[in-house]
Amino acid sequence: MGRVSPDTAAVHAAAPARVTPARARLLVRLRSRSAVGIVMTLPLILLIVGLVAYPFFYAIYLSLLNKRETAFVGLDNFRFLLTRDTFWLVVQTSFLFTSLAVLWKAILGLTLALVIHTLPPRGQRVWRGLSLIPWVMPLALSSLGWWWIYEPTHSALNWVLVLLGFSPKSWLAEPFWARFSVTLVNIWYGTPFFMITYLAGLKSIPQELYESSAIDGANAAQRLRYVTLPMLKNIIAITLLFSTIVTLATFDIVRVLTRGGPREWTHLFGTYAFELGIASGDVPLGAAVSLFMFPILAVSAFFILRGIRRSTS
Amino acid sequence: MAQVLMKDLNKKYDEVHAVKDVNLHVRDKEFIVLVGPSGCGKSTTLRMVAGLEEITAGEITIGDRVVNDLPPKDRDIAMVFQNYALYPHMTVYDNMAFGLKMRKFPKAEIAKRVGDAAEILGIQELLRRKPRQLSGGQRQRVAVGRAIVRHPQVFLFDEPLSNLDAKLRVQMRVELKRLHDRLETTAIYVTHDQVEAMTLGDRVVVMKDGWIQQVGEPLELYSKPANRFVAGFIGSPAMNFMDVAVTDAGGALWVESNGLRVKVPPVHAGRLGAYRGQHVTLGIRPEDLRVATGADSGDYAFDTVVDVVEPLGSEILLDLKAGDHALVARVEPTVRVKEHEQLRLALQPERLHFFDLKTELSI
Numbered sequence: 001m002g003r004v005s006p007d008t009a010a011v012h013a014a015a016p017a018r019v020t021p022a023r024a025r026l027l028v029r030l031r032s033r034s035a036v037g038i039v040m041t042l043p044l045i046l047l048i049v050g051l052v053a054y055p056f057f058y059a060i061y062l063s064l065l066n067k068r069e070t071a072f073v074g075l076d077n078f079r080f081l082l083t084r085d086t087f088w089l090v091v092q093t094s095f096l097f098t099s100l101a102v103l104w105k106a107i108l109g110l111t112l113a114l115v116i117h118t119l120p121p122r123g124q125r126v127w128r129g130l131s132l133i134p135w136v137m138p139l140a141l142s143s144l145g146w147w148w149i150y151e152p153t154h155s156a157l158n159w160v161l162v163l164l165g166f167s168p169k170s171w172l173a174e175p176f177w178a179r180f181s182v183t184l185v186n187i188w189y190g191t192p193f194f195m196i197t198y199l200a201g202l203k204s205i206p207q208e209l210y211e212s213s214a215i216d217g218a219n220a221a222q223r224l225r226y227v228t229l230p231m232l233k234n235i236i237a238i239t240l241l242f243s244t245i246v247t248l249a250t251f252d253i254v255r256v257l258t259r260g261g262p263r264e265w266t267h268l269f270g271t272y273a274f275e276l277g278i279a280s281g282d283v284p285l286g287a288a289v290s291l292f293m294f295p296i297l298a299v300s301a302f303f304i305l306r307g308i309r310r311s312t313s
Numbered sequence: 314m315a316q317v318l319m320k321d322l323n324k325k326y327d328e329v330h331a332v333k334d335v336n337l338h339v340r341d342k343e344f345i346v347l348v349g350p351s352g353c354g355k356s357t358t359l360r361m362v363a364g365l366e367e368i369t370a371g372e373i374t375i376g377d378r379v380v381n382d383l384p385p386k387d388r389d390i391a392m393v394f395q396n397y398a399l400y401p402h403m404t405v406y407d408n409m410a411f412g413l414k415m416r417k418f419p420k421a422e423i424a425k426r427v428g429d430a431a432e433i434l435g436i437q438e439l440l441r442r443k444p445r446q447l448s449g450g451q452r453q454r455v456a457v458g459r460a461i462v463r464h465p466q467v468f469l470f471d472e473p474l475s476n477l478d479a480k481l482r483v484q485m486r487v488e489l490k491r492l493h494d495r496l497e498t499t500a501i502y503v504t505h506d507q508v509e510a511m512t513l514g515d516r517v518v519v520m521k522d523g524w525i526q527q528v529g530e531p532l533e534l535y536s537k538p539a540n541r542f543v544a545g546f547i548g549s550p551a552m553n554f555m556d557v558a559v560t561d562a563g564g565a566l567w568v569e570s571n572g573l574r575v576k577v578p579p580v581h582a583g584r585l586g587a588y589r590g591q592h593v594t595l596g597i598r599p600e601d602l603r604v605a606t607g608a609d610s611g612d613y614a615f616d617t618v619v620d621v622v623e624p625l626g627s628e629i630l631l632d633l634k635a636g637d638h639a640l641v642a643r644v645e646p647t648v649r650v651k652e653h654e655q656l657r658l659a660l661q662p663e664r665l666h667f668f669d670l671k672t673e674l675s676i
Contacts (some may be wrong), residue, residue: 208398216412
């Protein structure tokens with residue numbers, strides 16, 4: 001602020017005598033370049049405020065009320081949650097689910113990208129398209145498909161297991177296998193995103209670097225370690241951050257497959273907040289649960305973005 | 314140190330026959346330059362020597378080993394790429410050390426070799442920097458450094474100076490030549506720039522459409538081009554070519570066409586005799602033309618009209634019209650001549666070139 005171009009200064013000087021100095025100063029400010037910038041970006045700022053900031057602050061406000069939303073209770077909702085075993089189970093599940101799912105999505109995505117990258121161009125297009133299918137299908141719908149696969153008595157999965165001589169499992173009824181199943185669907189759904197991003201990253205690595213390292217005597221594993229991974233470092237960091245945010249906020253898969261069960265073992269922050277806030281009618285408590293995601297994401301975003309900034313500066 | 318032998322070398326991609334029956338003997342310690350226009354097969358040939366392209370047919374020998382089936386790392390070569398191919402996430406030191414590290418050299422030996430190479434190239438100050446903090450010339454030096462620390466049997470250069478600006482290119486050209494004199498390693502150098510080829514090469518290989526057109530020392534290519542392509546490719550500005558008829562008058566051979574009549578000098582008369590009554594291509598280098606004086610014989614002079622004058626300071630290039638023919642002459646900077654003026658030019662008869670119209674081979 002405070003930057004006044006010569007022509008706006010001239011407007012100021014030529015202002016009619018009846019305009020008060022204060023009003024003239026306001027006019028000059030409005031005509032300055034930064035004011036024009038703000039005015040032109042205002043629609044977008046309003047949109048972001050309406051869609052992001054308002055719900056965020058409203059959630060904070062809600063989380064400070066009592067169940068009937070009639071009285072301000074301070075941090076009571078948060079305190080209450082911290083004393084509940086179920087809440088700590090949700091925290092544990094969310095961490096386990098997010099870290100395992102993101103890790104495996106990254107590993108499988110990179111492996112797929114490397115395999116597809118080595119195919120001839122025509123084959124590449126087909127496989128790239130096919131492997132994107134899980135990602136472009138509506139998640140609620142594909143989760144329903146998985147629900148059928150996991151169904152204990154008539155499903156394909158158990159049928160195959162029995163065929164191979166194993167005993168059938170209650171995939172969604174046993175705590176360990178329910179967590180496993182939910183995580184597996186998330187990995188299945190999210191891997192294509194990593195694959196397509198890494199594939200784009202791989203295509204941007206100059207071929208000469210590989211040729212040069214081949215002459216330098218690096219074998220395939222060394223080329224991956226010394227050329228591919230360092231060249232993809234920033235893309236890997238960004239995808240990890242993005243995927244952590246999205247994965248931690250997972251809702252559909254759990255809602256469709258297990259509704260948080262058995263015995264709350266598969267609840268994540270999102271589904272637990274929904275359970276408390278909407279299904280049980282305690283909106284402030286639900287808001288408090290969902291707000292726990294914010295500091296976790298903020299901290300991981302801070303470290304990842306700082307890492308990227310350091311490596312590019 | 315080693316010789317490189319290419320025997321009936323061929324490279325075919327699906328539809329394209331990129332390299333055709335290349336036979337070349339690069340001698341030990343020789344600096345050989347492959348030159349030609351884009352798509353002539355020079356880079357493909359080099360990449361086959363490096364092991365980066367599979368050989369469709371033929372054989373490559375480095376030293377006394379046939380290397381056809383050896384991976385690049387086992388060929389004992391080092392390559393410098395056009396866009397440097399430095400690892401952007403590694404420091405200059407690590408870039409130069411990478412090949413040695415992969416070959417499990419002891420740390421002290423790596424440090425010594427990198428230090429020596431950095432000293433030779435004058436980049437000791439840059440060892441801790443990343444490639445993006447370097448200028449184009451410095452990057453190129455690091456790329457060369459990465460090649461020389463390996464002490465390979467053969468250096469391969471793939472248009473290493475193409476990304477540099479004109480002034481730096483001249484400077485690096487001199488440095489590369491000096492480096493080769495010092496290291497005495499066999500080098501194969503690919504470029505599309507005939508000036509680079511002429512100044513750097515002990516011998517130059519001119520290629521076109523996958524074929525070798527001529528192999529020879531730089532001055533041999535300039536003064537005795539094997540065919541019209543080499544004649545036009547080597548030398549700047551390019552040689553002037555004119556379609557002329559060979560005639561017989563007054564007991565001597567002449568070549569003539571609209572606006573031009575020149576007596577065939579005795580050195581060429583024997584060979585051109587067979588073309589009597591036929592057409593051939595006459596080639597005159599711009600530097601073999603000069604403004605005629607009264608003393609010049611009419612047999613080797615002709616009238617032209619000046620089209621464009623290009624004063625370069627040290628010389629003047631004249632774009633001229635002689636009858637239907639457009640040609641370029643390189644004349645003394647003292648010549649004062651204006652556009653559209655008439656100008657009589659004389660030529661050096663012993664430096665005329667004649668080419669068969671069909672085969673384009675030198676006559």
